[in-house]
Amino acid sequence: MSHEPIRVVLAKVGLDGHDRGIKVVARALRDAGCHVIYAGLWQTVESVVRTVADEDADWLGLSILSGAHMTLVPQVMEALRQAGLEHVGVMVGGIIPEPDIPKLVNLGVSRVFGPGTPMHEIVEFVKSRRSAAHA
Amino acid sequence: MLESQLWQGMRQRDRRSLARLITRASRGLGIETIRRLGPPEKPARVFAITGSGGVGKSTLIGKLIPQFRERGRTVAVLACDPESPLTGGALLGDRFRMGAPLDDGVYIRSLAACSGRQAIADHLDAVIRLCEEFGFDRIIVETVGAGQGDTAVRAWADLVVLLLQPETGDELQWEKAGVLEIADLMVIHKADLPGADRVAQQVRSALEVAGGPVVPVLLVSSRTGQGIPELATALETLPSRSRRGDDRSAFLVDAQQMLIHRLQHPAATELLAKWRSGRIDIQEALRRLLEETSVSAQ
Ligand SMILES: Nc1nc2c(ncn2[C@@H]2O[C@H](COP(=O)(O)OP(=O)(O)OP(=O)(O)O)[C@@H](O)[C@H]2O)c(=O)[nH]1
Ligand SMILES: [Mg+2]
Numbered sequence A: 001m002s003h004e005p006i007r008v009v010l011a012k013v014g015l016d017g018h019d020r021g022i023k024v025v026a027r028a029l030r031d032a033g034c035h036v037i038y039a040g041l042w043q044t045v046e047s048v049v050r051t052v053a054d055e056d057a058d059w060l061g062l063s064i065l066s067g068a069h070m071t072l073v074p075q076v077m078e079a080l081r082q083a084g085l086e087h088v089g090v091m092v093g094g095i096i097p098e099p100d101i102p103k104l105v106n107l108g109v110s111r112v113f114g115p116g117t118p119m120h121e122i123v124e125f126v127k128s129r130r131s132a133a134h135a
Numbered sequence B: 001m002l003e004s005q006l007w008q009g010m011r012q013r014d015r016r017s018l019a020r021l022i023t024r025a026s027r028g029l030g031i032e033t034i035r036r037l038g039p040p041e042k043p044a045r046v047f048a049i050t051g052s053g054g055v056g057k058s059t060l061i062g063k064l065i066p067q068f069r070e071r072g073r074t075v076a077v078l079a080c081d082p083e084s085p086l087t088g089g090a091l092l093g094d095r096f097r098m099g100a101p102l103d104d105g106v107y108i109r110s111l112a113a114c115s116g117r118q119a120i121a122d123h124l125d126a127v128i129r130l131c132e133e134f135g136f137d138r139i140i141v142e143t144v145g146a147g148q149g150d151t152a153v154r155a156w157a158d159l160v161v162l163l164l165q166p167e168t169g170d171e172l173q174w175e176k177a178g179v180l181e182i183a184d185l186m187v188i189h190k191a192d193l194p195g196a197d198r199v200a201q202q203v204r205s206a207l208e209v210a211g212g213p214v215v216p217v218l219l220v221s222s223r224t225g226q227g228i229p230e231l232a233t234a235l236e237t238l239p240s241r242s243r244r245g246d247d248r249s250a251f252l253v254d255a256q257q258m259l260i261h262r263l264q265h266p267a268a269t270e271l272l273a274k275w276r277s278g279r280i281d282i283q284e285a286l287r288r289l290l291e292e293t294s295v296s297a298q
Helices: A020-031 A045-054 A069-082 A100-106 A119-134 B003-011 B015-026 B031-035 B057-070 B094-098 B124-134 B150-154 B170-177 B196-210 B228-237 B247-263 B266-276 B282-292
Strands: A007-013 A035-041 A059-064 A089-094 A111-113 B045-050 B075-083 B090-092 B106-114 B138-142 B159-164 B185-188 B217-219
Touching: A007 A020, A007 A045, A020 A035, A020 A059, A020 A089, A020 A119, A020 B090, A035 A045, A035 B094, A035 B106, A045 A059, A045 A069, A045 B015, A045 B106, A059 A069, A069 A089, A069 A100, A089 A119, A100 A111, A111 A119, B003 B015, B003 B124, B015 B106, B015 B124, B031 B124, B045 B057, B045 B150, B045 B228, B057 B075, B057 B094, B057 B138, B057 B228, B075 B094, B075 B124, B090 B106, B094 B106, B106 B124, B124 B138, B159 B228, B185 B196, B185 B228, B196 B217, B217 B228, B266 B282
Parallel strands: A007 A035, A007 A059, A035 B090, A059 A089, A089 A111, B045 B138, B045 B159, B075 B106, B075 B138, B159 B185, B185 B217
Antiparallel strands: B075 B090
8 A cells, every 4th residue: 555645835924034834834744654745935825825725735734924914814715725736734833822723724724833832732733633644 | 536536526627636646556555557648648767866864856857846847847856755664654744945935836755665675755756746747847866865776766767866965975875885876967966065076076987887878967056056968868858767667676676676585584694793703604695595595495
C-alpha cells in the first residue's frame, strides 16, 4: 500500500521578518510524516490560494502576527471558496485576541493556535482531521 | 473526486484536477491510465536541473521561468526535495526559493523523493506526462542533488543541466563521481563569487580529457543575472537527447536500482566487512557481491 502523506501549505503574512515560529511548526509536521510546502512570506491572497490549488494541499496554515487577521482571513476564505477549494482545512496561528477566535471559526477556520501552543497539539489536530475527512 | 471527473477537468484545463492527478500518480495511483494515453499531441521539452544541495537550483529555475514566458512558452516545474525514510515526512522548500509567479502559464509543484533511493520523485515519468497532457510547453525538473540517483533523470529529460559552484570542494566531488557524464550542459552557478572562472576552466579541461560529445559550459549568476538569457537560449536550441528511445539510460536506471537493492542484502554487509579487514581484495568483493546477492541467492 502506498502511503498518503497529508499535504500542508504554510504561509506567513506580514513584514516583521519573524519566521521562526512557522519553521518550528513546519519541522514538527514533517517529523509527523506530513509533506510540508513552505510558501514563505505570502504576498497576496491570490498567490496563497494558487499555491494551495497547485500543490493539492489538504491544509493551509496561516501565520499572522501583524494583527490584520480580521481583514485577511475573510479574504482568504472567500478566495478559497471561489477557487473551489472549500475542502481545504484552514488553521491560523499567531497572536489572535480571544474575542476574535469565534469570529474566525465562524468564517470557516478549523482551528486557531496561539503563540504557546505545544507542537504535538497542532500535529494531532492535523492528523485527526485528515482521517475524519477521509473516513 | 472520481478519476473520470479529474480527467474531465484536465480537458477543461482545470488546475485542481491536474494537481490531484499528480498527487495520485506520485502515489502510484492511476498510472495505467496515464500510460495508455500514448504519445502526447504536443510533446514538451523536459529539462532536468541537477547539482548538490544549495548550489542554487531553485533560485536559478525561478530566473529561467520568465525567460521562457518571454519566449511565449508555458512552464511546469516539478521540484523534488528529499523525503525522510523514517517518517515519510518532507519539507518542500523549493517553491519558496523560486518566487512562484501568479501566472496561468506557470505551474509549480513540489514533490518528495524517497531519500537514499533516488534524486527524483516516484513515478516522475507519469507526472511529466500529465503536465504534457495539460499542455505545458516546457517542463523543468529539479532533482534532489547530484549523485547516485541522477541517471534516473536521464531517461526522462531532453536535456540534463548540471550546476556546480565555486569554492565548495565541489571540484573534487564531480571528478570522483563521474557526474560530468550525466550532463548535456554545465552551469558554473554563483558566478558572482570568486573562483568561478577557475572552476569553468577545470570543467572544460576535464570534459576535453573525457572526450565524448561537446558539452557547453556556461557561467551564470542568479544574483546578478549574468548568463541567464544565454542559458535559456541554450536550453531552447540544443538538440534533445532522444529521451523516450534512450534505452542506454533505461538500462543504467535498472542496473542502478538493482545494485542499490543488492547492497541492502546481508551478504553485502559481510563482504564489505571482509574487504575492510583485508581478508579479500576489492575485485573478489565485487565479484562475490554480484554472485551472492543475486535473486537466486536470496
Ligand atoms: N552568490 C550567489 N548566491 C546564490 C545564487 N543563487 C542562489 N544563491 C544562494 O544559494 C542558496 C541556495 O539556493 P537554492 O536555490 O535554495 O539552492 P538549491 O540547489 O535549490 O538547494 P536544495 O534544493 O536545498 O538542493 C541560497 O541562499 C541562495 O540565496 C547566485 O547566483 N549567487
Ligand atoms: Mg532547491
